Amino acid sequence: MTRSPRRPPGRRFGHLLGVYGLLALAALLFLAFSLALPDTYPTLDNISAVLSNQSIPAVLALGATIPIATAKFDLSIGYGLGLAHVMAMQLIAVDAWPWPLACLVVVLGGAVVGAFNGMVVEFARIDSFIATLGTGSILYAVTGWVTDGARIVPGPHGLPAAFTDLYDSRFLGLPVSACYVVLLTALLWLLLERLPLGRYLYVIGSNPRAAELVGIPTRRYVVHAFVGSGVVVGIAGVLLAAQQRVGNPSVGLDYLLPAFVGALLGSTTIRPGRANAVGTLVAVVVLAIGLAGIGQLGARFWAIPLFNGATLLVAVGMAGYTARRQVRQRPKEPPRALPDPPKVTS
Incomplete structure (x- = not known):
């Protein structure tokens, strides 16, 4: 029985750092803010508030993870x-729908x-950045048409209690919205890591030409990925309304950057080099730990977009470095011998 060659210590440490480094950073950040703010930060009320406030950005980041795969x-x-x-x-407060x-x-x-x-991305062959930016602008126009640019405020009777409980209730002492995030993460992990659909998505993301050659209908699965993202966005919208x-x-635009920061930064951990639900x-x-900490330290209002933007740049850089590092570490195939040129007979 042959054993697989062991990794050198430096490479093994680099592998562990890539897989668990972000998790270790979360623990160090929590420890640092707890030492700096011992009376307010490491409390159950603060942890519960952080979990509740960051649940919708987390759901949206998980939705963004699917097409990124x-x-x-x-x-x-x-x-x-x-x-x-x-x-x-509109449907609940104005039109009185159940x-x-x-x-x-x-x-x-x-x-x-x-x-x-x-379909716009795959069948019209428009780059996903441009296509979804265009459709997003259309969605924003529809939002303005529905609201006429004004806020929708419920009547004197307010919203149904069962609807607001979708966000406000608690489960096992934790905000129920945080439980939604854990459940959605588990479902996406199962989809991407254990089901054929997830493997197809990863193959398409790494080499679409090879996916087509082995018979994977790339267009269909890319459309499926965008449908999954749209479903998660709809769920996040319901939670945001509750x-x-x-x-x-105009509130949705505030969640766009944090969602992509989470999804791209998540692709650098747990399964470095590819988008994954647990990493997100x-x-x-x-x-969440960083934003809550700098907020309690009394940072100015511009500190949050600065933190998100800088983290996005770091996330993109780390994702690119991880992908290049994986390519360098792949074993090189020996060059194939070229066939002899055909003989020319006079």
Whole structure:
């Protein structure tokens, strides 16, 4: 029985750092802020508030992870989030729809938007950045048309308690919204890591030409990835409506950058070099710990976008470095012998 060659100590340390480095950073950040703010930071109330406040960005980051697995980017998720939460408020607070039906329609609407994005990208052959930025602008226009540029405020009776409990209730002492994040992470992990669909998405993302040669219908699976992203965006919109209880036509744009920071930073950990659900969750935890800490330290209002933007640059740089490092570490195949040239007979 032959044993696989052991990695050199330096390479083994680099591998462990790539897999668990971000998780270790989360622990170090929490320890540092706990020492700096011992009376307010390491408390159950603060942890509960952080979990609750960061649940919607986490859900949106998980939604962005699905197309990234195919090397596509959905820049419409922020605009889609704004439209989804506005539509939920419109249907429940203004049109008096039963809230379960309104939520279902919003989630299905997110799937339709995702399918449209996927078809524009794959069948119109438009780059995903440009295509989803264009569809996002259309979604923003629809949001403005629905709200006429004003907020949607519920009547004197407010929203149904069962609807707001989707966000406000607790489960096992934790905010139920945090439980949604854990459940969604588990479902995406199962989809991407254990089911054939996830393997197909990864193959398409790493080498679409090779995926076509082995018979994978790349266009269909890319559309599926965008549909999955749209469904998650619809769910996030429902949660945002239950949280804010007011329809704000411009609120979705605030979630776009944190979502991509979490998704791209997550691709540098747990499974370095590829988008993965657990890595995205770890990245969101790091962002949540950092944002809560700098907020409690009394940072100015511009510190949060500065933190998000700098972290995005670091995430993109680390993702590129990890991908290049994996390519360098792959064993090189011996060069194939070229066939002899045909003999020319006179």
